[in-house]
Amino acid sequence: MSSNSTHNAAHYERSLSTSAVDHTITKQLCNLRRKDQNGNEQEAVDKSEAEQGVNGSVENAENVSCAHRNGHAEDEVNTVEKIAALQVESNGLSTVCEEEKNEKMKGGVLGKPPLPRNKQASGAGKQSWLLRLFESKMFDMSIAISYLFNSKEPGVQTYLGNRLFSFAEEEVDFYLPQLLNMYIHMHDVAEAIHPYIVYRCRHSVEFSLQTAWILSAYSADVLKPNWKNSQGIKLKNMILNEELRPKVEKKPGNLPSPTLPSVLLPQTVTTPVKKTHCRSKSDATDDLALLSTSETKEGIYTKMTHSQTTGNLQKSSTGDLSTGRAFDSGCICVQSSEGIVNDLTGRETVCHCGAPRLKPELEFVNALMNIGTRLQQLPTKELRTSRLIAELAMLNLNLPARVWLPFGRNNQHHIVRIPHTQAIVLNSKEKAPYLLYVEVLEVENVYSSHVPSKRLENKLHVRFTKSEEDLTSVCVRTTGSPHPEFSLYGGSEFDDAECWSQEDDEILQFAVKTRSVDTISQFSVDSTTSADSKEPVYIAAGDIRKRLSDHFTAPKSKFERDPEDPSAAALKEPWEEKVKRIRESSPYGQLPNWKLLSVIIKCGDDLRQELLVYQVLRVLKNVWDQERVPLWIEPYHILVTSNMSGIIQPVDNTVSIHQIKKHSKKSLKEYFIQEFGEVNSEGFLTAQKNFVQSCAGYCLVCYLMQVKDRHNGNILLDSDGHIIHIDFGFILSTSPGKNLGFENSPFKLTHEFAEVMGGLESDMFEYFKILILQGLVASRKHMDKIVPIVEIMQTGSGLPCFGNGMNTIRQLKERFHMNLTEEQLQLYVDQLVESSLNSLTTSLYDKFQYFTNGIL
Numbered sequence: 001m002s003s004n005s006t007h008n009a010a011h012y013e014r015s016l017s018t019s020a021v022d023h024t025i026t027k028q029l030c031n032l033r034r035k036d037q038n039g040n041e042q043e044a045v046d047k048s049e050a051e052q053g054v055n056g057s058v059e060n061a062e063n064v065s066c067a068h069r070n071g072h073a074e075d076e077v078n079t080v081e082k083i084a085a086l087q088v089e090s091n092g093l094s095t096v097c098e099e100e101k102n103e104k105m106k107g108g109v110l111g112k113p114p115l116p117r118n119k120q121a122s123g124a125g126k127q128s129w130l131l132r133l134f135e136s137k138m139f140d141m142s143i144a145i146s147y148l149f150n151s152k153e154p155g156v157q158t159y160l161g162n163r164l165f166s167f168a169e170e171e172v173d174f175y176l177p178q179l180l181n182m183y184i185h186m187h188d189v190a191e192a193i194h195p196y197i198v199y200r201c202r203h204s205v206e207f208s209l210q211t212a213w214i215l216s217a218y219s220a221d222v223l224k225p226n227w228k229n230s231q232g233i234k235l236k237n238m239i240l241n242e243e244l245r246p247k248v249e250k251k252p253g254n255l256p257s258p259t260l261p262s263v264l265l266p267q268t269v270t271t272p273v274k275k276t277h278c279r280s281k282s283d284a285t286d287d288l289a290l291l292s293t294s295e296t297k298e299g300i301y302t303k304m305t306h307s308q309t310t311g312n313l314q315k316s317s318t319g320d321l322s323t324g325r326a327f328d329s330g331c332i333c334v335q336s337s338e339g340i341v342n343d344l345t346g347r348e349t350v351c352h353c354g355a356p357r358l359k360p361e362l363e364f365v366n367a368l369m370n371i372g373t374r375l376q377q378l379p380t381k382e383l384r385t386s387r388l389i390a391e392l393a394m395l396n397l398n399l400p401a402r403v404w405l406p407f408g409r410n411n412q413h414h415i416v417r418i419p420h421t422q423a424i425v426l427n428s429k430e431k432a433p434y435l436l437y438v439e440v441l442e443v444e445n446v447y448s449s450h451v452p453s454k455r456l457e458n459k460l461h462v463r464f465t466k467s468e469e470d471l472t473s474v475c476v477r478t479t480g481s482p483h484p485e486f487s488l489y490g491g492s493e494f495d496d497a498e499c500w501s502q503e504d505d506e507i508l509q510f511a512v513k514t515r516s517v518d519t520i521s522q523f524s525v526d527s528t529t530s531a532d533s534k535e536p537v538y539i540a541a542g543d544i545r546k547r548l549s550d551h552f553t554a555p556k557s558k559f560e561r562d563p564e565d566p567s568a569a570a571l572k573e574p575w576e577e578k579v580k581r582i583r584e585s586s587p588y589g590q591l592p593n594w595k596l597l598s599v600i601i602k603c604g605d606d607l608r609q610e611l612l613v614y615q616v617l618r619v620l621k622n623v624w625d626q627e628r629v630p631l632w633i634e635p636y637h638i639l640v641t642s643n644m645s646g647i648i649q650p651v652d653n654t655v656s657i658h659q660i661k662k663h664s665k666k667s668l669k670e671y672f673i674q675e676f677g678e679v680n681s682e683g684f685l686t687a688q689k690n691f692v693q694s695c696a697g698y699c700l701v702c703y704l705m706q707v708k709d710r711h712n713g714n715i716l717l718d719s720d721g722h723i724i725h726i727d728f729g730f731i732l733s734t735s736p737g738k739n740l741g742f743e744n745s746p747f748k749l750t751h752e753f754a755e756v757m758g759g760l761e762s763d764m765f766e767y768f769k770i771l772i773l774q775g776l777v778a779s780r781k782h783m784d785k786i787v788p789i790v791e792i793m794q795t796g797s798g799l800p801c802f803g804n805g806m807n808t809i810r811q812l813k814e815r816f817h818m819n820l821t822e823e824q825l826q827l828y829v830d831q832l833v834e835s836s837l838n839s840l841t842t843s844l845y846d847k848f849q850y851f852t853n854g855i856l
Helices: 003-037 039-051 058-069 072-091 098-106 125-134 141-150 154-166 169-174 176-185 187-203 205-221 231-240 262-270 281-298 302-308 311-317 337-345 359-375 381-396 456-464 468-475 505-515 541-553 566-572 575-585 608-626 657-664 668-676 682-705 751-757 763-781 783-794 806-814 822-837 840-853
Strands: 413-417 434-442 594-603 638-642 645-648 654-656 715-718 723-725
Touching: 125 154, 141 154, 141 169, 141 176, 141 187, 141 783, 154 187, 169 176, 169 187, 169 205, 176 187, 176 205, 176 231, 176 608, 176 783, 187 205, 187 231, 205 231, 205 359, 205 638, 359 381, 359 434, 359 594, 359 645, 381 434, 434 566, 434 575, 566 654, 566 657, 575 594, 608 638, 608 645, 608 682, 608 763, 608 783, 654 657, 657 668, 657 715, 668 682, 668 751, 682 723, 682 751, 682 763, 751 763, 763 783, 763 822, 783 806
Parallel strands: none
Antiparallel strands: 413 434, 434 594, 594 645, 638 645, 654 715, 715 723
């Protein structure tokens, strides 16, 4: 990092926080002068206000009077100390005292500023009531976000900006899109929350990545002539340029490293930091390279010099998939003595060498997005599938690495392998979204835990050829295949001396292809027949009988592989069986911390509306759980990486209703009977109840958010009978067909759905309507938690869902029907259900999708 960029970053942070601090200092001085001149009169006013409190408590009045009887000296001292503290804060990069941050970080707690107390509030009655709200137990992030958006008082905004430090990081991260959208379009709010954003970016790689991606996505809507100079773009560039790094104090008492030359230690560990001169990064790197070169003359540290990957070598290899180290940051701190000690004691190792913190993960995500972009150029699904397998095989050469799937708090893992033959291209006429499975190893700390070395060939050697005497047992396998297809395994076609070198990845991939079930299960059974083997293949008779039995006794509900829809068979396979199958064929499967994850990569689609619906679903789910309403919905995580790309966390064990009807050739009720048993069986009744509760939940979501494009390809059914709606690209003010508004029903409810519930006169259908009523009553009770999420995102937004302007929010509020009693609301719910059930446009839209896209 150059000294100029660091100076610019510090100057930009200081300029944003200075105005808010000056305003607070001026306000405190005014309050101090008022107390000096009108002490007695101010005391009486404060006491009368306290006596008029919400609860009429006499204790509050006594506390106020006692506080003033302590004299003005104490007030003056407190105010002077507060002003001095604010002046100190204005000289730094945030409004939080650095000493208190350090003390709380030592105790394992995120640094938080001291919160103002009631006695520190101003004497104005309105502000005192507001302060009581902010310090009450009911104050949460939803209230903080609402007041940040609506309040125009700089003092209130500054207080709320400081108060962000008191909330749990998970609560703040949920509202990060709202915070950053206000940061981009509202300069006064940006000044208030800038210290918190910068502090979190310095101490969290995950938060930095999320912030940079969201800023990149929502800054695309800024159409002002000077938008390149806006605070959002500047903050994003600061993050991506690695200017917001943690302030590391180098400790002089480190132990000598067992792996690094002793000559390097003064340069990397014990060199004191001079205040008068700051050496550039390039100079230090050159010195490090020279010292390393001088040490290699003895031939002891040659390997260490090769693996340091500093300077231009690191910059050229990062991001280049052909090098095998595209996701390697080149950090050597984990290998140092301090890193080894921290690894043994369970502490986090902070990077001292200046290696990029964000670039490996950014390059990994960009590589996945680039694959999706290249797939769009191919015309057929077969070509896309072949290209996808080849692309992922190339990406696999760079794993394991210190990269992870960036899904919030579930990122404590290292990606070690991608079973590329299991990836599938999903149904899409124009775009090319694809689903891939990722093998990870769970770790305690993703940034400092050891990344396993790439010794796949050794693990395969142990797995398949443990010894020369074991070759016969490898040739004659009696365990059986978990798949109904026949799988033939070659016995001794690989020579150890030729095939198991640690550098030969092509042979490694071929070995995996010919010996693992996961390669042949979805695409080709003919690739490993005896004709391709160099030596005869021996198959036990018992193995053949068992596989024949498994083939004929397999559940009939499994979908056959369809070249036009390759995703159906893969998605229908139970998740537990898929995990077991891939684990058995994985060289990392024997490790106890092994885990399989899945993601959907989408390119060319704007997922910002999906993210908005995800937030609303999360709030509704929490509200219904709090109010004990038995509605069921499944919010799936959305990661927006730009305004035209993102990552989706898929729901396991689900298939679309379109795939069910196409492959089973049955109606929805007949499929339920086939999967869960007869109508009066316990399995069917449980699945029916799950269907009713989930259908009611998503009907209410579709009504409130006006979700359109509800064909059967966008409605999933899981293995327990729940339905899950996906693809929220048309919500609020937008609809398919150039916003013609063709789907005018409140939500999608067909007679086929009612048949699964037992018919229009059944008790379960009445239960369905009762659930919608209970959910709507609970939702309007917490309307203030839902509306601000949508309203804040409308500010400066170019999303099509806000095409009607302010009418969009007004109509959203009207759909909660705050003016109706519960009796009137019950009649209204009955009308909604009846109009949706008999909607002509719903059936016409389903027929349109069938004739144009083949969706049943």
